[in-house]
Every structure is written in C-alpha cells, then in structure tokens.
Amino acid sequence: MKRKILSMLLVTAILASVTGCGEQKTVSKPTATENTSSGDITVGVILKTLSSEYWGYVAAGVQAASKDLGVKVDLQGPASETAYDEQNNMIETMLSGGVDAFVIAPLQSDSVASVIGDVKIPVITVDTDAQIPGKVSFVGTGxxxxxxxxxxxxxxxxxxxxxxxxxxxxxxxxxxxxxxxxxxxxxxxxxxxxxxxxxxxxxxxxxxxxxxxxxxxxxxxxxxxxxxxxxxxxxxxxxxxxxxxxxxxxxxxxxxxxxxxxxxxxxxxxxxxQAAYTMGYQAVETALKAIKGETVETFVDTGCEVITADNAEEYLNTLKGYLK
The missing domain is CATH 3.40.50.2300 (Response regulator)
Structure with missing residues (x-):
C-alpha cells in the first residue's frame, strides 16, 4: 500500500521531525503467558460506530489483522457517533465478558475513561486519544x-x-x-x-x-x-x-x-x-504485543498521505477495495 506523496523531500523532513519522539512502554504483567498462542487471545474492539465509511475502513483493518495475526477479535460499535450511552453499555458488557486487551475509539473521553476504570488488561485508544489508567498506547494520526x-x-x-x-x-x-x-x-x-x-x-x-x-x-x-x-x-x-x-x-x-x-x-x-485501515490493523497488532508483554510505542503515528489529482484515482480504488 505504498504510494508516492507529492514530494519525497517533504516526507523525509516530516519523518525526521517525528522519528524518536514516541516513548516506549513495556507491559510487565501480560495477561497471556509466553506459551499462549495468538489463537487463544481475544482482543475487544469498540469503535465510534460501524455505520460510516470512515469507520468501515478502520473495521476492515481490524478484521485483516485478526486474520493475519491469528487473533480472535470481538468488534463492535454503536449506531452513530452520538450514541454515547450505547457505547458505554458496550464497554461494560465487553469488559465483564473477559477479553485479553481492549481497543477503544472513545465518543466521550471522560465518560469512557470512567466506565473502563482501572482495568487489569492493556487498553489501546485508536483514532481519538483519552486519559485511561490502563492505556498503553494511542494509535492514530499525528x-x-x-x-x-x-x-x-x-x-x-x-x-x-x-x-x-x-x-x-x-x-x-x-x-x-x-x-x-x-x-x-x-x-x-x-x-x-x-x-x-x-x-x-x-x-x-x-x-x-x-x-x-x-x-x-x-x-x-x-x-x-x-x-x-x-x-x-x-x-x-x-x-x-x-x-x-x-x-x-x-x-x-x-x-x-x-x-x-x-x-x-x-x-x-x-x-x-488519514490511514484509517492502518489504524485498525496496527491497533490490534499493538494490543497483541502488549498482551505478550512486548515493548510498545505509547503513540503509534499511522501517518498521512496528501492526495491530489496525480494520485486520486489510484487512492480511490484502494479505498473501494477496503470495503469489499
């Protein structure tokens, strides 16, 4: 999924400015042992909704990571991006059911943090960050x-x-x-x-x-x-x-x-x-690393590509392919 951004020099400059800025965090008490296979791991994912084009791309990335990494994923999302209570209820139900890590795109950061509370599993925020006690990483756009x-x-x-x-x-x-x-x-x-x-x-x-x-x-x-x-x-x-x-x-x-x-x-x-598909994929990938006690970046910048008349047709075909 590599395409040329208009100016390679520009990309180089931007990458240089952010390289090394992300902190690393090691989860010292993983919920899965080293002998646990990925197939025995479940990552819970709740997005802002599953009823929009943008979140469809994120969901597609989540599902691709589940297949590629051999991880079970419980993927959910409320009816709309204003269904705050519905998302909070989903969070309560998912966490009480037992997952090994939790990925959340919070609709309301404060209320979501309150509902999650002090959980004992790794928490990864995706697309939108929030201050949550168990959070180990934010995966999204800089x-x-x-x-x-x-x-x-x-x-x-x-x-x-x-x-x-x-x-x-x-x-x-x-x-x-x-x-x-x-x-x-x-x-x-x-x-x-x-x-x-x-x-x-x-x-x-x-x-x-x-x-x-x-x-x-x-x-x-x-x-x-x-x-x-x-x-x-x-x-x-x-x-x-x-x-x-x-x-x-x-x-x-x-x-x-x-x-x-x-x-x-x-x-x-x-x-x-924004690399919405990549966000979903790397959120699950980061969750799996955290479960296994591996070092993860506290901020995973999924990057950006400037789309112009030069690359719009190619990019549009890529987007359509995600939602097939």
Missing part, C-alpha cells in the same frame, strides 16, 4: 504533522505572498487545534499569510456560509483554503464557485471516497488522507 503536509503542499503550489483562510471543525477541540496548528505552521513557514481562521462545526452548509463571509471580508483576495475535513472543503468549494473565484487551492482532511472524488471532479485540490 494531526499536526498531517495538516503540516497539506499546508506545505498548498503553500508551495500558491507561492510566497499568497493569502490563506483556515476553516476548522469545533473551536477548542483537541483535534481541530492540532490541525489548525499544523496548517498555520506550514503556511507561515512558506511565506503565506493566514488572514482568517473560522469554524464551521464540520458542516458543509455552515462552511459555505463561513467561506462566503471570508471572501467578502477579504474582497475576494484568497488563494488558499485549508479545511479540517472533506465535508468542510466541499462546502467551501461551493461558496468559491458561487462567487466566481478562480484557481483557489482548497485542501480537505480525512481522505474519504467523497473527498477523493471531489478532487477527481475538480471541486477541491487535495486532501490529507
């Missing part, structure tokens, strides 16, 4: 580094002296803050002025209104728009078209099929694609 890649792509494409806007998700959210920081750093380092930072609650219609207001306030002098997800980027694109602006570079985040299709259709320029 959001600041991923946004830095997307921001650098946009800045180099637009050139020094360009003006940029950033449209975020929810103000004060840790993920939004990290993506904003990564975008801002990349843009400013490459001579681009960030003239506006607004929030659209991850809603495309709200994003369209926000984009329209930004364009009006800046008298149309905007060359780059960096967004915190692909839906926001789609909304921003609609506003740019309606107001007749040309050659505005619009960058999304996530890399879902709809976002990649928008690149192919010429609606947005690029997206920072």
């Amino acid at each position: 959001n600041d580094n991923a946004a830095y890649l997307g921001g650098t792509f946009a800045a180099k494409k637009a050139g020094k002296g360009a003006k940029a806007a950033i449209i975020g998700g929810v103000e004060g959210n840790a993920t939004s803050d990290a993506r904003q920081a990564g975008y801002t750093k990349a843009l400013e380092e490459n001579g681009v002025e960030v003239v506006s930072v607004q929030y659209a609650q991850s809603n495309p219609d709200t994003a369209a209104n926000v984009m329209e207001n930004i364009i009006t306030a800046q008298n149309g002098d905007i060359q780059i728009v960096c967004c915190h997800n692909d839906d926001t980027a789609a909304g921003a694109s609609n506003a740019v078209k309606q107001l007749g602006l040309k050659d505005v570079i619009i960058v999304g985040f996530d890399g879902n099929q709809s976002g990649v299709q928008n690149i192919i259709d010429g609606n947005i320029t690029a997206t920072c694609a």
